Amino acid sequence: MRIRILWPAGRTTAELRSTPTSDRLWQALPISSTALTWGDEVYFDTGVSAAPEPDAQQVVEPGTVAFWTDGDSLALPFGPTPISRGDECRLASPCNVLGTLDGDPAVLRTVRPGDVIRVERA
Secondary structure: OEEEEEEOOEEEEEEEOOOHHHHHHHHHOOEEEEOEEOOOEEEEEOOOOOOOOOOOEEEEOOOEEEEEOOOOEEEEEOOOOOOOOOOOEEEEEEEEEEEEEOOOHHHHHHOOOOOEEEEEEO
């Protein structure tokens, strides 16, 4: 499952693994939302709800496509957050890991809080 993520100053694509949460998100696409940032993480509401999966993780690699079950949101970390230790990407709580962004995740630095962000099938 390939997705495209677009915002006013940029775009990226990602490959999603086959997980229950990925399947739910895929069925809901396309979605538009309002971007929020938390340190070097972009996140936004998806309108999709999902339970934590057994392999949910709090510390992930930059460019991970994660689903924050507490906020029904996609979380796209590209560097440290306010609770990170060192340079790690530490999410607010354990999140379902859905996949990985293609290319350099630093492209997300161009996302501004309040930007309209769209996720669609690629």
